[in-house]
Amino acid sequence: MKSLLFAWKNVLRNRRRSLMALLITAVGTAAMLIGGGFALFNYESLREMTARDIGHVIVAERDYFGGDEDVPMQHGLSGSDEWAQRFGSYPEVRAVLPRVQFSGLISNGDKSAVFVGSGIVPEAEFRLRGPQMNFIAGEPPATGAPVPEVALGNELAKMMKASPGSSLTLLATTTEGNLNAVDVVVKGIVNTGVPDIDKRLVFADLASVQKLLLTDKVGSLSLYLKDIADTDAVAARISAAQPQLAVRTWLDLAVFYKAVKNLYNRIFGMLGIIMLVIVLFAMTNTLGMAVVERTREIGTLRAIGTLPGEIVRNFVLEGAVIGGFGAFLGMLMAAAVTVFLLFAGIEMPPPPGHSNGHPLYINFSACLYAIAGMLVIAASAGAAWLVSAKAARKPITEALAHV
Amino acid sequence: MNASLSPDPSPARGRGEFPVACLTNISKRYRVGETEVEALRGVSLEVGAGELLALTGPSGSGKSTLLNLCGLIDTPDAGERQVAGATIDGLDETGLTRLRREKIGFVFQGFNLVPVMTVFDNVEYPLMLLGMPPTQRRERVLDMLTRVGLGEFAQRLPDALSGGQRQRVAIARALVKSPLLVIADEPTANLDSATAAQIVDLLHQLASERGTAVVVATHDERMSGRCDRVIRLTDGEMS
Numbered sequence: 210m211k212s213l214l215f216a217w218k219n220v221l222r223n224r225r226r227s228l229m230a231l232l233i234t235a236v237g238t239a240a241m242l243i244g245g246g247f248a249l250f251n252y253e254s255l256r257e258m259t260a261r262d263i264g265h266v267i268v269a270e271r272d273y274f275g276g277d278e279d280v281p282m283q284h285g286l287s288g289s290d291e292w293a294q295r296f297g298s299y300p301e302v303r304a305v306l307p308r309v310q311f312s313g314l315i316s317n318g319d320k321s322a323v324f325v326g327s328g329i330v331p332e333a334e335f336r337l338r339g340p341q342m343n344f345i346a347g348e349p350p351a352t353g354a355p356v357p358e359v360a361l362g363n364e365l366a367k368m369m370k371a372s373p374g375s376s377l378t379l380l381a382t383t384t385e386g387n388l389n390a391v392d393v394v395v396k397g398i399v400n401t402g403v404p405d406i407d408k409r410l411v412f413a414d415l416a417s418v419q420k421l422l423l424t425d426k427v428g429s430l431s432l433y434l435k436d437i438a439d440t441d442a443v444a445a446r447i448s449a450a451q452p453q454l455a456v457r458t459w460l461d462l463a464v465f466y467k468a469v470k471n472l473y474n475r476i477f478g479m480l481g482i483i484m485l486v487i488v489l490f491a492m493t494n495t496l497g498m499a500v501v502e503r504t505r506e507i508g509t510l511r512a513i514g515t516l517p518g519e520i521v522r523n524f525v526l527e528g529a530v531i532g533g534f535g536a537f538l539g540m541l542m543a544a545a546v547t548v549f550l551l552f553a554g555i556e557m558p559p560p561p562g563h564s565n566g567h568p569l570y571i572n573f574s575a576c577l578y579a580i581a582g583m584l585v586i587a588a589s590a591g592a593a594w595l596v597s598a599k600a601a602r603k604p605i606t607e608a609l610a611h612v
Numbered sequence: 613m614n615a616s617l618s619p620d621p622s623p624a625r626g627r628g629e630f631p632v633a634c635l636t637n638i639s640k641r642y643r644v645g646e647t648e649v650e651a652l653r654g655v656s657l658e659v660g661a662g663e664l665l666a667l668t669g670p671s672g673s674g675k676s677t678l679l680n681l682c683g684l685i686d687t688p689d690a691g692e693r694q695v696a697g698a699t700i701d702g703l704d705e706t707g708l709t710r711l712r713r714e715k716i717g718f719v720f721q722g723f724n725l726v727p728v729m730t731v732f733d734n735v736e737y738p739l740m741l742l743g744m745p746p747t748q749r750r751e752r753v754l755d756m757l758t759r760v761g762l763g764e765f766a767q768r769l770p771d772a773l774s775g776g777q778r779q780r781v782a783i784a785r786a787l788v789k790s791p792l793l794v795i796a797d798e799p800t801a802n803l804d805s806a807t808a809a810q811i812v813d814l815l816h817q818l819a820s821e822r823g824t825a826v827v828v829a830t831h832d833e834r835m836s837g838r839c840d841r842v843i844r845l846t847d848g849e850m851s
Contacts, residue, residue, distance in 0.1 A: 211733075211740070218728035509724040512685050513785070514713025514741050516706060605685040609720070 216526035223499065230495035231535045234585055237484035237491075238539025241581045243546055244480045246571035248473040253572060255470075256437070259463040261338050264306065264431025265440045267457045268296065268447060273429060274455050281311060282384045285426030286454075296432055296447065301439040306333055307427035309418050313381030315411060317369045324365060324379070326411035328418025328427075331360075337433055343565075347373030347397030350414055357417035358396040362410030366398045373397060379411070383423040391421045402565035481581075485588045488535075492528055492592035500524065500600045507600055508608025517601035524597035525590045532589025536582040543578075547571045631694070632792045632825035633659045633682050638691035640677050640848075651677040652688070653848045661792065662823040664816055666836040669845035675829040676797060678845065682827050683716055683795035684708050696792045713741050717786030717824075719815070721798035723778040725770040725785070731757065732766040735784045742789060756788045757781075760814060776807035780814065787818050794819065796828040800835050812838050 220227045273284040286292065293305040309328035314321045335342055335349040346366075350358030359379070361371060371377060375395040383389045393413065401407055419425060434443060440458050448456045460466070500507070507520055547570075555569040600608075640652040652674045659665050659682070667675045680686035684695060693700040696715040703711065717738070718724075725734050732753055739749040757763050760780040762773075770778055779799060786794050796815065800808035812835050819826045828835060836842045844851050 215728065215733075222728060505724065506726060509718075509720065510726070510737075511709070512683065512712065512718050513738055514709055514716075516709050519741075606680050609685075609724075 212523065212526055213530070216523060216530050219499070219523075219527050220530050223502075226495050226498065227531060230491045230531050231538065233491040234488050234532055234535025234589060235538035235542060237488045238536045238581055238585050239542035239546070241481045241484050241585075242540065242543035242578060243571055244477045245577045245581065246543065246547060246573060247569075248477045249572035249574055249577065250570045251473060252466075252470055254567065255463075255466045256459075259466050260433075260437060260459045263459055263462055265434040265437060265459050266432040266444045266447065267429050267459075267462065268292065268432065268451075269429040269455050269457075271453060271455050274457060280384055280386050281382055281422050282309070282424045282426050282428065285309075285384075285424060285428055286430065287426050289427040289430060292430055296430065299432075299443060299446070301434050301436065301443050302432050303435045304333055304337060304433045306330055306337070306431045306433065307415060307429075308431060309415060309422070309424075309426075309428045311381055311418055311422060313379060315365070315369060316378045316380065317371060317375070318378075320369065321380075322365065322368050323409060324411045325409040326359075326379070326381075326413055326418065328413055328415040331358075331412065331414050334412075343400045343402070344397045345400050347395070350396040350412065352414045352416065354394070354414075357391055357393045357413060359393045360397040360399050360412040361395055362407030363398050363400045364404055364407040365410060366395070368408070371395045371398075379413070379421060381421055383421070384426075385423060389421055389423065391417060393417070400564070402559070402563050404564050405562060407564075481584075485584060488532070488585055488588045489592045492531065492589045493596055495531070496524060496528055496593045497596040499527070500596050504600060504603070504608050504611035507603070508605050508611065511601070511605045511608065517598075520601035521594060521597045524593040524601075526593075528589040528591075528593025529586050532586040533582075535589070536585040539585070540578055540582065543571075544573065547573055631658045632661050632663075632696060633657070633827070634694040635678075635681060635688075636692045638678070638681060638688045638693070640674075640681065640686070640688050642677075651848050652681075654691070655845075655848070655850055656691075657682070657843065659793070659825045659827055661825055662820055663841065664819055664826045664839045665828065666839035666842045667827065667829045667845060668831065668836050668842055669851075673845040674848040675845055677848075679795055679797055679827060679829045682793070683718060684712050713738070714789070715792045717789065717791040717794040719779070719782045719786045719794065719796035719799045721801045723770070723775075723782045723802075725778055725781055727770055730767050730769055731762060731773070731781050734770065734781055735788050738785060738789045752788060753784075756784045759818065760784045774807075775803050776810065779803060779807075779811050783811070783815055783818065787822065787824065790822055791824060794824055794826045796826060798830055798832070799828065800830065800832045805834065808832065808834055 270284045270286050278284055289307045293307060296302055297305045307330065311328060312323065312325045315324040331349045331352060345363055350360050366372065369377060373395055376392060377395060378390050378392050380388060380390045401410065432443065434440060444456050444458050447454065510520060550569055550571055556566045557569045559566045635655065635657045638652055638655045642649045642651055655678060657678065667678055669675050677686065681688055681693065684700060696711065698711060729737065735753045735756055736749050739752060754763065754766065757766055760783055762777060762780055765773060765777065770781065773781065799815065800811055803811060815826060816838055828839065830836055
């Protein structure tokens with residue numbers, strides 16, 4: 210305790226210099242926490258978006274995820290209602306949604322375009338997707354309407370000159386390899402925020418799509434869980450119980466999430482390293498000067514029986530004190546920025562390939578704060594060790610003669 | 613860290629009963645640029661318990677070198693040393709440091725107090741190194757400060773004291789652990805005559821009381837005149 214008090218008193222010897230080192234440490238810590246918090250917010254958003262889009266656990270026939278089908282629904286899942294009922298009885302599962310992916314041509318009579326469609330249970334689907342599915346006109350299609358209803362991506366709607374109430378025709382290849390067509394009514398227009406998707410997107414109710422494709426199978430079942438943390442456990446349970454099925458988690462299929470996380474980990478990891486190096490330099494400079502100024506004192510302490518290791522320990526404590534206070538101040542700064550952004554409503558520009566921006570938020574993570582704080586203190590203490598180790602071993606007579 | 617001190621005040625050791633430091637045929641050379649300087653040439657010295665020994669001589673005569681060798685903060689090129697009953701040859705840096713920590717006190721010309729430590733903390737520091745319990749340390753430090761007349765200055769910083777007071781603190785720091793040997797390098801050089809006389813008397817009195825051997829390097833005749841024995845060095849040899 211007394212050593213800590215002396216370290217504190219030594220820090221106060223040259224207040225301006227210590228303050229400068231402390232501020233640099235604080236800014237470095239804040240930068241790490243803000244950068245890290247921003248990355249965490251993005252990870253969480255992307256995770257949420259991906260899970261809402263495809264479900265937490267996806268179950269299909271064994272060869273479904275292989276991709277190659279000679280005819281549509283070749284690897285479709287039969288008896289989807291029974292499977293849905295069985296998986297829906299798991300306590301962790303909130304909902305089970307059947308889906309059929311299909312593609313073909315969409316026509317307004319004058320013009321045709323390629324579409325990529327999803328056959329869904331609209332009521333449950335749009336409720337679960339929540340704010341992610343932005344209807345810019347009309348409303349979600351309904352199941353069992355006299356004329357099948359669809360929702361279009363806004364770019365596709367523009368191409369088809371369609372608006373809610375417009376009639377269009379969907380043309381697709383059936384499970385038998387023939388062409389089939391169905392007339393549909395546009396019920397709503399959605400904007401996913403990704404123009405390339407909105408150019409092709411069609412949502413139709415599952416029964417109409419099955420009728421178009423001449424099948425009673427579904428492509429996959431998407432299981433939405435009450436807690437994302439149960440994903441692996443539920444997937445493992447289904448895999449063990451139903452080895453004839455293919456089971457994937459959202460993470461297995463989240464190519465974009467993994468790419469972004471990989472990229473951000475590198476960017477913000479590098480930022481963290483740069484900040485630590487800056488802290489290291491600042492502390493080396495500050496404590497290096499202190500060591501030179503106190504060479505004679507080091508000689509005195511050595512003469513009266515202080516071991517070199519004990520001298521170094523004193524400087525390391527000083528480094529840790531500056532680092533600790535700097536880290537704490539940095540945490541306060543980062544927390545202030547986090548709170549400010551919560552209310553400021555600052556928008557990030559749309560990422561490449563997207564048409565919508567998103568709010569700039571920074572996640573607070575106690576774990577991140579603890580790790581950053583420890584790293585900064587360790588860097589400060591390490592810098593102190595670097596600069597004091599040699600001075601502590603200097604011959605005592607030389608140290609005492611230092612002017 | 614082992615405390616090897618008996619409770620203070622330690623029983624006084626009889627003057628000259630046994631040699632505290634024994635240096636035999638010591639030589640030391642320094643290199644200053646391209647020139648090699650022979651600081652000590654085959655010097656032998658013995659200091660007994662409770663003895664106040666002065667090393668005098670002109671600048672460059674080897675006083676400080678001999679003092680540093682006595683205090684184990686420098687190593688000779690040749691010769692043998694025994695300090696506090698221990699043969700020094702073969703001791704590593706840690707062994708030397710521990711010996712200084714337990715057996716040797718230092719008083720410097722420039723006082724060399726730690727400026728951020730209070731008077732109390734400065735005097736307490738050597739006892740902390742010995743791992744003495746806080747209550748025992750406190751008792752011993754306050755007793756020592758009272759003996760050097762600074763009891764009421766315990767919580768002051770060294771900067772708030774006069775030169776004489778600072779040197780008293782330095783003496784208290786050197787003697788608080790009841791060392792066998794105190795090394796004092798020009799302890800009165802920065803003091804006025806009256807204060808210097810007080811410091812000499814204090815050092816003499818405390819050393820005698822405790823049976824501590826004191827080796828003083830000094831130019832000051834007021835100092836050397838009060839010592840039990842005076843050794844004069846000239847060009848690295850005893851004259």
